[in-house]
Amino acid sequence: MKLKKKNQIKYFLLSVLGLAAFFGIWELSVRLGWVSDRTLSAPSAVIETLIRKLTDAKPDGSTLPQHFWQSLKLALSSFLVAVVVGVPLGWVMGYYKVADRLLTPLFEILRPIPPIAWIPIVILTMGIGMRAKIFIIFLAAFVPCVINSYLGIRLTDPVKINVAKTFGASPFKIFTTVCIPSSLNMVFTGVRLSLNSSWTTLVAAEMLASSRGLGYMIQLGRTLIRPDIIIVGMITIGITGALLNKLLALLEKKIAPWRYRDEA
Amino acid sequence: MREEAKVKVRNLTKSFGELLVLDDISFDIKKGDFVCIVGPTGCGKTTFLNLLVKLIEPTSGEILIDGEPADPKKHNMAFVFQEPSAYPWLTVEENIQYGLKIKKMPKNVIAERTEEILDVLGLRDVRKTYPHQLSASLEQRVVIGRAFALHPDLLLMDEPYAQMDIKMRYYLEDQVIKLWQRTGSTVLFITHNIEEAIYLSEKCLILSNKPTTVKEEKTIDLPRPRDIALPEFIALREYVTNQIKWW
Numbered sequence: 001m002k003l004k005k006k007n008q009i010k011y012f013l014l015s016v017l018g019l020a021a022f023f024g025i026w027e028l029s030v031r032l033g034w035v036s037d038r039t040l041s042a043p044s045a046v047i048e049t050l051i052r053k054l055t056d057a058k059p060d061g062s063t064l065p066q067h068f069w070q071s072l073k074l075a076l077s078s079f080l081v082a083v084v085v086g087v088p089l090g091w092v093m094g095y096y097k098v099a100d101r102l103l104t105p106l107f108e109i110l111r112p113i114p115p116i117a118w119i120p121i122v123i124l125t126m127g128i129g130m131r132a133k134i135f136i137i138f139l140a141a142f143v144p145c146v147i148n149s150y151l152g153i154r155l156t157d158p159v160k161i162n163v164a165k166t167f168g169a170s171p172f173k174i175f176t177t178v179c180i181p182s183s184l185n186m187v188f189t190g191v192r193l194s195l196n197s198s199w200t201t202l203v204a205a206e207m208l209a210s211s212r213g214l215g216y217m218i219q220l221g222r223t224l225i226r227p228d229i230i231i232v233g234m235i236t237i238g239i240t241g242a243l244l245n246k247l248l249a250l251l252e253k254k255i256a257p258w259r260y261r262d263e264a
Numbered sequence: 265m266r267e268e269a270k271v272k273v274r275n276l277t278k279s280f281g282e283l284l285v286l287d288d289i290s291f292d293i294k295k296g297d298f299v300c301i302v303g304p305t306g307c308g309k310t311t312f313l314n315l316l317v318k319l320i321e322p323t324s325g326e327i328l329i330d331g332e333p334a335d336p337k338k339h340n341m342a343f344v345f346q347e348p349s350a351y352p353w354l355t356v357e358e359n360i361q362y363g364l365k366i367k368k369m370p371k372n373v374i375a376e377r378t379e380e381i382l383d384v385l386g387l388r389d390v391r392k393t394y395p396h397q398l399s400a401s402l403e404q405r406v407v408i409g410r411a412f413a414l415h416p417d418l419l420l421m422d423e424p425y426a427q428m429d430i431k432m433r434y435y436l437e438d439q440v441i442k443l444w445q446r447t448g449s450t451v452l453f454i455t456h457n458i459e460e461a462i463y464l465s466e467k468c469l470i471l472s473n474k475p476t477t478v479k480e481e482k483t484i485d486l487p488r489p490r491d492i493a494l495p496e497f498i499a500l501r502e503y504v505t506n507q508i509k510w511w
Contacts, residue, residue, distance in 0.1 A: 159347045166317045166343040167363040167414070168336035177362075181353040258353045258394040 041228035046235070049228040060220045060229065062212045068236060071202055071214040078134045079198040082141035083191055090149025090190070091183065095175050107146065115140035115197075116204045123208065133205040141198035148190025152183025185259065188252050195248060199241045270295035270450050271334075271418055276325035278308075278315060285311050287475035288325070293418075293467075298444055298451045300461035303471030304508050309454045310346075312476070313420045316452070317343055329417055340367065342411035344421040350395040350406045357382065357391040359406050363414040381409040384443055401432045405439070412443040421453045425460070437464055441488065458504050462497060463490050470507045480507055 023043045029035050030042035037045070053064040062070075092099045093107075115136050126132040156179045164174045206215025214233045221229035252259070269292035276289040285308040293299050303309055314320045316327055318336060327334040334341070342363060350359050360381050364374045382388045385405050395403045404424060411419055421440075425433045437460060444451050455461050461468050468482040482504060486496060 157347075157349075159345050159349045160351065162319055163343060163345065163349050163351075163410075164362075164366065165319060166336050166341050166420075167366045168338070168341070169366045170337075173366060177366075178351070181351070184353070256353070258396065 037227075038225060039227060041231055045228050046231045050232045050235070053229070053232055059224060059226070060217050062217075064217075064232065064236065067212055067214050067217045067233070068240070070212045071206070071237075072240070074130070074133055074205070074213065075137060075198045075202050078137035079141050079195055081134070082138050082145055082194055082198065086142045086145025086194070087149045087187055087190070090146040090187075091153055091175075091180060093146070094150040094153025094183070095179055111143055111147075115201050119204070119208065128209045133208055133210070136205040136208075137198045137201045140201040141194040144190045144193035144197060145187075146190075148186045148193070149183060152186030152190075153179045155186065156182045184256050188248075188256065192245065192248055195244055196241065199237065199244065202237070268295070269293060270297070270330065271452075272328040272331075273316075274326050274328070276312075276315060276327065277323050278311060278320070279323050284475040286315070286322075287477050289476070289478055290325075291469060291478055291481060293450055293452065296448045296450055298441075298453065298464060298466045299469060300465035300467070301452065301454045301469045301471060302456065302458055302461045302504060302508060303476065304473050305456055307471050307473055308476045309456075309471065310422055312471075313343070313422050313452070313454060316418070316420060317341055334418075339418065340414050340416045342414050342416040342419050344407055344411050344419070344424045346423045346426055348395075348400065348403055348407070350403050350410070352395050355392050355394055356387055356398075356406050359395065360387075360409045360413050362410055367414065377413045377415070380446075381413045381443075384446065385409045385439060401428055401436065404428070405436065408436070408440060408443070412447055412449065415447045416449050419449045419451045421451065423455055424453075425455075425457075433460070438489075440464065458501055458508070459492060462486075462501050462504065463492060468504060470504060482507075 027042045027044060030037055030040060030045075041049070050064070055063055057063050057066075060067075089103070093103050094100070118136055118139055122132045122135055126135060160178050160182060161174055164178050169177065202213070203215035203218060206213040207219060210216045214237055218230050218233040221227070221233065271293040273289060273291050276286055277284075278286040289312070301309055301312070311320070315322050316334065318334060329339045332338065351362065354362065357378055360378055361374050364377060369377075382391055385408070387402075387405060387409065390398060390402065395406060398406070404427075408421075408424065411421075425436055428436065440451075440453075441464065443449075453461070453464060462484055465484050468484055469478055470480045470482060471477070472479040482500075484500060486494070486500070491497060
């Protein structure tokens with residue numbers, strides 16, 4: 001028990017050391033002039049900007065919390081639509097042959113098109129409003145949801161299906177009581193990938209004319225040659241993404257408790 | 265008075281393409297009987313069970329339960345597979361209730377049966393846990409409980425203890441006997457372990473090599489609980505062993 005605690009402290013210190021080394025080298029390389037501070041800001045400058053941006057709307061028109069909130073709304077709403085549409089679609093395609101044959105070829109063609117390649121056609125058809133941005137992020141988040149739910153159904157252990165069959169379960173009952181629960185492992189992986197995609201596509205979507213949002217802030221930072229603002233935006237995206245992932249993991253544990261062993 | 269057969273198998277034949285696996289198998293099983301099927305390895309025992317529960321269709325012949333063609337939707341059937349088959353997303357008690365819920369049994373029956381099975385199999389302490397938290401043998405007990413909870417008209421068991429060590433096997437065999445006596449189910453048990461077959465069954469169906477037929481129906485009329493060291497037991501075991509020899 002004591003040993004375990006000791007190890008935990010050791011590993012924690014290692015993590016801190018890794019981060020410290022990274023930021024230390026970064027700070028030094030700017031301070032010592034290896035890299036011009038016109039192209040890369042030192043961490044200390046970034047932190048300064050970060051703190052200032054919490055309340056200051058200059059030079060990009062909005063405070064960091066305003067940008068953040070705008071982006072979070074955009075990413076999460078697209079993500080939710082993608083999950084609500086994509087997961088059931090994947091399930092149905094995975095279980096019902098008719099749906100599979102009807103939709104899979106289309107899906108296979110649309111799947112390799114990167115979400116960014118959709119931007120021009122989306123601008124032409126939907127304009128540059130919120131709707132267009134949601135659609136772009138939705139496309140990115142939708143694909144992993146469908147694929148993983150589809151595979152989750154396909155990978156259901158046939159023995160478990162046969163158990164239900166010998167009890168006389170109807171195909172629909174087998175779908176809902178065996179295939180869907182057994183697919184949840186894969187579904188959660190898909191949902192996590194989907195959350196990541198929606199968060200990473202955010203910047204691309206906000207390249208469509210916007211006046212607020214982390215992606216917008218980063219773009220403007222480039223125009224104004226303010227690497228500190230760019231990095232503040234990047235770090236905010238990074239930390240939020242990590243936090244959302246953690247949140248999702250907690251949710252998983254609630255929805256699918258059977259996947260987790262008791263820490264005894 | 266002639267006892268009506270619960271399960272009638274008539275001229276059951278199955279071939280996969282050119283390969284004839286089961287050749288004209290016919291036999292009867294009485295209600296509440298415990299029948300073991302033994303035979304040389306690879307003689308199509310599993311194919312045979314899969315046919316009985318309609319997981320695959322026979323090439324010809326039929327299986328009747330209470331005079332009607334066997335149909336999992338109509339009859340109470342249950343299958344204990346060789347592979348682990350507890351549902352990992354259900355707790356022990358939910359697993360046991362699964363078949364009952366599929367059959368839309370009334371709530372009070374479900375509750376009653378659950379308690380019965382938990383008691384007989386000694387699973388009361390783990391009723392709220394998930395299968396992955398249990399040992400392999402406990403998990404198999406859950407699966408057996410799930411099958412017996414239905415009080416099935418026909419329960420098929422396909423080498424359910426193939427993966428267990430000897431001690432666990434003896435223990436689980438006794439539990440199956442207990443459940444069988446208590447629920448009055450008709451059990452068809454496949455095994456390649458002849459001692460197990462003699463220990464468990466009222467009747468042994470000895471299958472031949474492929475194409476498989478029923479070579480002999482051997483009644484096992486030893487008193488229960490059985491003693492594997494009894495001379496009569498050993499004699500029967502040796503007899504059946506000789507019967508499945510194909511060399």
